Structures are given as C-alpha cells and as structure tokens.
Amino acid sequence: MTSTLFDKIWDAHVVTPESRANPATLYIDLHLIHEVTSPQAFTVLRERGLSVRRPDRTLATIDHSTPTLKTPDGNPLYVNAQAETQVDTLLTNTADHGIETHGWESDARGVVHVMGPELGATQPGMTIVCGDSHTSTHGAFGAIAFGIGTTQVGHVLATQCLLMRKPKTMAIELSGELADGVTPKDVILAIIAEIGVGGGTGYALEYRGRVFEQMSMEGRMTVCNMSIEAGARCGLIAPDETTFEYLRGRPHAPDEFDAAVERWRALKTDADASFDKIVRIDARTIRPMATYGTHPGHAAPIDAPIPVADNEADAKALDYMQLRSGETLGQQSVDRVFVGSCTNGRLEDIRATAQVLSGRNVADGVRMIVVPGSESVKAKAEAEGLDAIIRAAGAEWREPGCSMCIAMNGDKAAPGELVVSTSNRNFAGRQGPGARTILASPETAAASAIAGRVVSVAGLRAV
Numbered sequence: 001m002t003s004t005l006f007d008k009i010w011d012a013h014v015v016t017p018e019s020r021a022n023p024a025t026l027y028i029d030l031h032l033i034h035e036v037t038s039p040q041a042f043t044v045l046r047e048r049g050l051s052v053r054r055p056d057r058t059l060a061t062i063d064h065s066t067p068t069l070k071t072p073d074g075n076p077l078y079v080n081a082q083a084e085t086q087v088d089t090l091l092t093n094t095a096d097h098g099i100e101t102h103g104w105e106s107d108a109r110g111v112v113h114v115m116g117p118e119l120g121a122t123q124p125g126m127t128i129v130c131g132d133s134h135t136s137t138h139g140a141f142g143a144i145a146f147g148i149g150t151t152q153v154g155h156v157l158a159t160q161c162l163l164m165r166k167p168k169t170m171a172i173e174l175s176g177e178l179a180d181g182v183t184p185k186d187v188i189l190a191i192i193a194e195i196g197v198g199g200g201t202g203y204a205l206e207y208r209g210r211v212f213e214q215m216s217m218e219g220r221m222t223v224c225n226m227s228i229e230a231g232a233r234c235g236l237i238a239p240d241e242t243t244f245e246y247l248r249g250r251p252h253a254p255d256e257f258d259a260a261v262e263r264w265r266a267l268k269t270d271a272d273a274s275f276d277k278i279v280r281i282d283a284r285t286i287r288p289m290a291t292y293g294t295h296p297g298h299a300a301p302i303d304a305p306i307p308v309a310d311n312e313a314d315a316k317a318l319d320y321m322q323l324r325s326g327e328t329l330g331q332q333s334v335d336r337v338f339v340g341s342c343t344n345g346r347l348e349d350i351r352a353t354a355q356v357l358s359g360r361n362v363a364d365g366v367r368m369i370v371v372p373g374s375e376s377v378k379a380k381a382e383a384e385g386l387d388a389i390i391r392a393a394g395a396e397w398r399e400p401g402c403s404m405c406i407a408m409n410g411d412k413a414a415p416g417e418l419v420v421s422t423s424n425r426n427f428a429g430r431q432g433p434g435a436r437t438i439l440a441s442p443e444t445a446a447a448s449a450i451a452g453r454v455v456s457v458a459g460l461r462a463v
C-alpha cells in the first residue's frame with residue numbers, strides 16, 4: 001500500500017483506531033506548554049489527583065505574557081499583575097510536576113515554536129501538540145503537529161494521548177522557482193490568498209516541490225506556521241538533509257543520531273500515493289506580498305491595487321483598515337513596524353532585517369521594534385552585531401517573547417496606527433484596539449520602516 005507522509009506518521013501513532021462512534025486515540029511524542037493555556041489544565045489534574053504521565057515528553061516555556069522590556073536592575077517589566085501571576089503559575093506547576101522549563105534564567109527560553117526546534121525537541125516523524133494554534137510550525141520537520149484546547153492539554157498531560165479524527169490530506173504543490181526577492185512569508189501569504197482562510201479546513205497540508213526543498217528550516221517553519229491561517233490544523237514538509245543538518249548536535253537530538261537519520265529518511269510520501277486534494281501553484285507568479293484586510297487571506301502583491309471588496313465582510317475589513325479599493329499600499333504611511341513572532345522571529349529573519357536596515361535610517365514618525373524569537377536568537381544576533389545595526393538605524397532591540405504579535409504583554413499599537421508586522425494574524429484589534437495590521441516579510445517590514453510607507457525591498461530601491 002502506498003501512503004502519504006501524513007498517513008505514515010498518523011498510522012505509527014494510533015493506539016486505538018477511529019470508528020464511526022469514536023475518534024482515534026493518538027499517542028503524542030512531544031507536548032509543549034506555555035503560560036496561557038496550561039493553568040486550568042494543571043488545576044484539573046490537581047483536583048482529580050492525577051500526575052503528569054510523561055514529564056520527560058513535556059517541555060515548557062514562558063512567552064506570551066512576558067514583557068520585552070526590563071527594569072534598570074534587570075527584572076521583567078510586567079504589563080500588569082495578571083501577566084506576572086500567569087507566568088509564575090506556569091513556573092510553579094511545571095516545577096511541581098518535574099517538567100523541563102525554560103523560564104527567565106534559561107538561555108533557551110523563547111516563543112514556544114521557536115524554542116522547541118532550537119532545542120532539537122521537534123523531530124521528524126513525531127506527533128507534537130501544544131495549547132496553541134501555531135503548533136503547525138513544527139510540521140516543517142516532517143512531524144504531525146497541531147494546536148489543541150486547554151481541556152485537551154489536560155488530557156495529554158494525564159495520558160500522553162489525544163482523541164482525534166483523522167483529517168483529509170491536501171498537497172500544496174509549487175512548481176518552478178521563486179523570483180528574486182520573494183521570501184517564504186510571501187509564499188505562504190500567496191498560498192493563503194489562493195486557497196482562502198477556510199481552504200485548508202479539515203485537511204492536513206503537505207507542502208511539496210523544489211521551492212520547499214530549497215528552503216532553509218527557518219523558511220519552512222514560516223510556511224508551516226501559517227497553515228492554521230488557511231484553516232488547516234497542521235501542515236508538513238518531508239524531512240531531508242536540510243532538516244537532519246539543522247537537528248544535528250542540538251541538546252534534545254537523539255543520541256544515536258545517524259541511526260535516527262536512517263529511520264527519518266523513510267518519512268516521505270510514496271511516489272504513487274494519492275491526496276484527497278491537490279492545489280498547484282506556479283512559484284514564478286509569486287511576488288512580495290502584504291495583507292490589506294483583517295484576515296491573512298486578504299493578501300495581495302504589495303504593488304498591486306487593493307482589490308475590490310465584493311462582499312459585505314470584505315468591505316467592512318477595508319473600512320476597518322481605512323483603505324480603499326484601487327489604492328496601493330505604497331500610498332499608506334506607516335506608524336509602526338514589528339519584526340518578530342513565531343512566524344518571523346528567527347535568526348535568518350533578524351539577519352534579513354538588519355541587512356535592509358544597514359546604513360539607513362527608520363523614517364521620522366515610524367517606531368520600529370525588533371524582537372528576537374528566543375534567547376538563543378538574541379544571543380546569536382548580538383554575536384553577529386545585528387543588534388548594533390538595528391539600533392543604529394533607529395529601531396529598538398528587545399527581549400524575546402510574543403510581543404506585539406498578540407499585544408497582551410505591554411507591546412501594542414495605539415488606536416488607528418498602521419503597523420507593518422511580520423507576525424501571522426491581522427485580525428481587528430489583534431495588535432491593540434483599533435490598530436491596523438499589515439502582515440509582510442521581515443524584508444518588507446524593514447523596507448517599510450525606512451520608506452515610512454508600505455514597500456518591498458525592490459520598491460525601496462525605486463524610492
């Protein structure tokens with residue numbers, strides 16, 4: 001029998017099969033936890049006198065509510081007491097249950113989807129869950145990785161298993177090569193614009209084709225990260241030499257690494273396996289992208305006119321964004337720029353940002369913050385002198401965390417401000433009440449900061 005990569009991993013983790021009446025019971029290899037969606041789950045455990053079944057397969061960090069600024073004496077500058085309590089609760093819960101936790105003192109702490117791969121905890125062939133929708137990120141390593149709710153966090157903590165119905169499979173096949181200056185973020189925004197924010201609902205996506213084979217692990221993570229924004233709970237890419245080399249030598253990588261690589265080589269879709277659906281996109285047609293509306297499917301090439309709203313919801317989105325059909329994003333002046341998040345807060349993203357900023361200045365009236373996705377990204381970026389380049393251009397270099405991606409930690413925009421952001425969600429109010437978010441790549445974000453309006457790097461050269 002031939003099967004897809006998804007089917008192979010799924011089948012290897014089924015404890016009891018799915019029936020008409022019941023979902024499958026799936027064994028979970030890695031459970032990532034953070035401070036927002038775990039407290040109630042630990043409370044339930046305590047109330048029922050249950051312990052954590054596999055603390056050794058559970059890994060915790062603090063990221064969403066952590067501030068990106070410190071007091072002069074080096075303490076975290078929490079936005080309010082609630083944020084601090086949330087973080088402290090996570091730290092107490094994980095200490096009580098003997099779970100490896102990357103708190104303030106850890107040099108590996110970071111946004112959960114940046115940290116897991118950096119530690120080598122994310123590996124090909126695994127099932128990975130987290131109480132967080134962007135868990136799809138880890139699919140970049142050829143893993144089935146998806147977000148779960150707080151109730152399910154409790155189930156996994158107690159049993160290391162999850163009840164789930166098997167999704168259908170969808171291949172996203174890119175043919176041809178990308179044009180110069182087109183980044184992984186542009187690729188995923190183009191895919192979501194093509195299939196729609198509900199296009200992946202009920203499916204596990206497999207990204208296929210040379211474009212993905214040639215992409216770095218960082219780029220693959222950016223793509224898989226936003227699978228959920230197309231409605232798919234998980235998206236994956238077959239592991240290859242790039243994956244294996246990324247993982248080699250990382251703290252959680254298998255001891256018998258070469259033997260693991262031999263097993264991982266079998267993780268690919270068989271040549272004649274069939275998908276429930278196939279979407280084909282010509283990579284050569286993809287241009288630098290940005291969003292103009294209030295969901296990630298509202299995306300178009302930056303230099304194209306803003307599309308006509310042909311339904312009430314789209315008209316409402318343009319209204320919220322204070323944009324008009326037919327205008328271009330380049331006509332809009334920018335108030336803030338945010339580089340960071342689990343989509344684009346990795347070293348490669350910081351390098352790309354610094355490269356564009358180097359020797360230039362952030363435009364007057366624009367406030368730019370660059371937030372590394374983890375302590376490790378921060379340390380490496382600083383060792384390369386990227387923080388100095390970023391600061392010299394007039395941008396702020398902050399402490400790692402989710403920051404302005406979710407605006408629950410003190411970092412947010414003011415009502416009406418236009419933000420060019422490298423994160424993954426442009427929902428109304430996501431970056432602060434009334435804030436208007438434009439999603440784009442780090443390159444575009446940095447170029448826009450310099451131009452003071454929304455431009456790609458090529459557009460900046462033309463200024």
Ligand SMILES: CC(C)[C@H](C(=O)O)[C@@H](O)C(=O)O
Pocket residue numbers: 036037064131132133134147406
């Ligand atoms: C807080 C968490 C539950 C949420 C998610 O599930 O994605 C957050 O990370 C987000 O990006 O909106």
Ligand code: SF4
Pocket residue numbers: 063064111112113132134341342343401402405406423424
């Ligand atoms: S960086 Fe943003 S998308 Fe990622 S986990 Fe944090 S809040 Fe969610």
